[in-house]
Amino acid sequence: MRSATILLASLTLAASATLLVPADIPQTKLSVSNLYDHPFDVDFAAGQKIRLDFRSGDFRIVGHDTNKISVRASGHNAEKAREMTVTFKTFGNRADLRVTSGAIKDGPEITVEVPKISDLYVRMPFGDLTLEGVSGDKDVELHAGDLTISVGDAADYARVDASVGAGDLQASSFGESRDGLFRSFQKTGTGRYKLHAHVGAGDLTLR
Numbered sequence: 001m002r003s004a005t006i007l008l009a010s011l012t013l014a015a016s017a018t019l020l021v022p023a024d025i026p027q028t029k030l031s032v033s034n035l036y037d038h039p040f041d042v043d044f045a046a047g048q049k050i051r052l053d054f055r056s057g058d059f060r061i062v063g064h065d066t067n068k069i070s071v072r073a074s075g076h077n078a079e080k081a082r083e084m085t086v087t088f089k090t091f092g093n094r095a096d097l098r099v100t101s102g103a104i105k106d107g108p109e110i111t112v113e114v115p116k117i118s119d120l121y122v123r124m125p126f127g128d129l130t131l132e133g134v135s136g137d138k139d140v141e142l143h144a145g146d147l148t149i150s151v152g153d154a155a156d157y158a159r160v161d162a163s164v165g166a167g168d169l170q171a172s173s174f175g176e177s178r179d180g181l182f183r184s185f186q187k188t189g190t191g192r193y194k195l196h197a198h199v200g201a202g203d204l205t206l207r
Contacts, residue, residue: 026089026096035099036081036108040071042088046115047136049094055084055101056126058109063116063133069097075109084108137194144201151206156191162206164199171206 032040044050045067052061058075069088073081083102088095099110104126114120119137122129129142132150140149151157154173162171163184170177176185197204 026091028088028090030088032086033084034082035071035073035084035086035102035110036079039073040069040086040088042069043067044069044090044095044115046117048115049119049121050114051094051096051121052112052123053096053098054110054122054124054127054129055099056104056124057107058128059099059124059130060109060111061120061122061129061131061134062111062113063118063135064113065116066113067115068113069095069115070113071097071099072111073108074111077106078108080106081108081110084110135193139194139196141196141198142200142202145199146203146205147197147199148205148207149195149197151195153191155189157187157189157193157195158191159189160187160195161185162195162197162204164202164204166201167199168203168205170204173206176206 030042032038050069071086080103084099085101087098087100114134116133117135120134120139122131122140125143127145129145130148131138131140135152135156138149140147151173160174161184162169166181168179169183171185174185174187178185197206
């Protein structure tokens with residue numbers, strides 16, 4: 001009886017300790033500097049959440065049939081990626097990836113490959129941002145620049161909201177075309193995904 005009581009107390013303490021671990025402590029943390037000479041590549045299963053925080057620049061997010069997240073530089077100024085850093089963390093079924101540092105003017109083109117079935121949350125200050133080949137929820141905001149998202153089948157979405165503070169909003173997949181100041185639209189449907197896209201100043205294209 002005494003042994004059973006001690007065992008129960010030990011299990012209770014272990015469970016309590018687990019509950020006390022802060023949710024914001026990453027289970028995995030990786031950091032890679034000099035992206036030009038050391039392209040980033042890490043295993044990450046499809047069907048999970050990915051948060052992407054980019055510095056300003058020229059970024060392209062592409063969905064692939066692999067359980068990996070990779071980041072590489074290309075273009076005429078690819079060598080400038082030597083000054084860039086990629087930081088990766090995992091929190092349960094969510095990954096956080098940040099691309100920071102390096103020259104912004106005449107910088108490299110950065111391609112980020114993710115599993116094609118993923119829920120994405122993306123934030124970037126300025127530049128050109130393209131997203132294609134990804135099925136899942138998409139929450140994407142760009143402070144200023146051009147944002148282009150390949151949405152796939154419009155029927156896949158349960159809710160869509162898109163807006164620009166100043167610029168053009170072209171959404172042929174949803175039958176919308178607007179320009180000027182403070183343009184937006186919302187739609188609901190019978191699909192399973194949610195799409196939120198916003199550009200402060202610039203052009204937003206949903207195709």
